[in-house]
Amino acid sequence: MKHIDDCGQYCAQHRLAYAGAVTTVADHETEQGDDLSPGGTPRPQALLLAFLGAHVLGHDVQVATASVLEVLGRAGVSEHAARSTLSRMARRDLLRRTRRGRNVYIGLTGRSRAILLDGAHRIWHLGAVDHEWDGTWTLLGFSMPESWQRQRHVLRSRLLWAGFGSLQSGLWIAPSTVDTAPLLDGLGTDGHVKVFQARALPPTEVAEIVQEAWDLERIASHYRGFLDRWGDPGEAAAQAPDSLARHLRLEADWLQTIRTDPRLPRDLLPSGWPAEPAQDLFRGASTELKRAARDIAGGILDTIPDEPAGQDG
Known part of the structure; x- marks a missing residue:
């Protein structure tokens, strides 16, 4: 063996x-x-x-x-x-x-x-x-019809598994370069999802982004x-x-x-x-x-x- x-x-x-x-x-x-x-x-x-x-x-x-x-x-x-x-x-x-x-x-x-x-x-x-980390963020935004509850729920689960945090309604971020194709596979969300890679610029406070997107205390616990x-x-x-x-x-x-x-x-x-x-x-x-x-x-x-x-x- x-x-x-x-x-x-x-x-x-x-x-x-x-x-x-x-x-x-x-x-x-x-x-x-x-x-x-x-x-x-x-x-x-x-x-x-x-x-x-x-x-x-x-x-x-x-x-x-x-x-x-x-x-x-x-x-x-x-x-x-x-x-x-x-x-x-x-x-x-x-x-x-x-x-x-x-x-x-x-x-x-x-x-x-x-x-x-x-x-x-x-x-x-x-x-x-x-x-x-080289300072690159992956941003994924989605807007789906109200009837697509299953697709939204599955996508959110996949985003959490892949290290994304929710910055605001419909906008998720990850502090790395992420291949998002597997996260969208089989959901039929073409036209409802937009993906970018970006770097934070002033006056954006990166520390504030982290505090807003992730529950650090829960992770630490x-x-x-x-x-x-x-x-x-x-x-x-x-x-x-x-x-x-x-x-x-x-x-x-x-x-x-x-x-x-x-x-x-x-x-x-x-x-x-x-x-x-x-x-x-x-x-x-x-x-x-x-x-x-x-x-x-x-x-x-x-x-x-x-x-x-x-x-x-």
């Missing part, structure tokens, strides 16, 4: 993966809501995605459903909730199933692989703060919550019974923590911004747990080689 660990493969595939990831995740969240329960507990789908990213992506395998149920059970997910999540994700083309005798195995689809590659790139290579949950070794150990379960909960928690953070430029953030301390904590804890988690998984997971979809039984 192989595992994707080098930046080269992530970076080469990231641009292609991003389109599918933005569309699929944002559309799902439109229906399902936040993947963090009150108190920071990841929901079943977030934990399943963390499992797939750690133990299926890059390994060229499919995993028996029974194995997945056992792993998710260790992370605190009931069998009923786990089965419901697997079925829902299969219906949404996020999982594909293969039957071998009496056993059913699940593998990745193109859409779920795109989500996982995008998440891995965001976690390990982009960083929680932008240190290389997510990072502080993560630090509280994982900064105390005793409390972190209490999150789950073993390294495999803790690793999945840690990864799922972190991805949900950074999900709505637009990665603002360092110079635009208030002093004491908690993103990078939280990021350092996450990366250290993940590295520490990863080897033991893989060893435990190796004794649990029933796998078969992954095959093209056309060869599924």
Whole structure:
């Protein structure tokens, strides 16, 4: 088996993966809501995605459903909730199933692989703060008929996932150069959306733009919550019974923590911004747990080689 660990493969595939990831995740969240329960507990789908990213992506395998149920059970997910999540994700083309005798195995689809590659790139290579901003903003404005409630809702979800903030009614901005084509894909909004790239000029106060477009306190509270949950070794150990379960909960928690953070430029953030301390904590804890988690998984997971979809039984 192989595992994707080098930046080269992530970076080469990231641009292609991003389109599918933005569309699929944002559309799902439109229906399902936040993947963090009150108190920071990841929901079943977030934990399943963390499992797939750690133990299926890059390994060229499919995993028996029974194995997945056992792993998710260790992370605190009931069998009923786990089965419901697997079925829902299969219906949404996020999982594909293969039957071998009496056993059913699940593998990745193109859409779920795109989500996982995008998440891995965001976690390990982009960083929680932008240190290389050149001052370019992407502006997207839209005006749609009142009857287009679904299109507006989906577009707003996709914009939030892509790091945009709402500056005023119908005008969204992002502190970077953003390819907006994937955000508009399938919405039929031609003629109703305008996109620009621009730089702020006097008398515009960039700090005021940031305060108006993003709820910085809410974003910071997510990072502080993560630090509280994982900064105390005793409390972190209490999150789950073993390294495999803790690793999945840690990864799922972190991805949900950074999900709505637009990665603002360092110079635009208030002093004491908690993103990078939280990021350092996450990366250290993940590295520490990863080897033991893989060893435990190796004794649990029933796998078969992954095959093209056309060869599924």
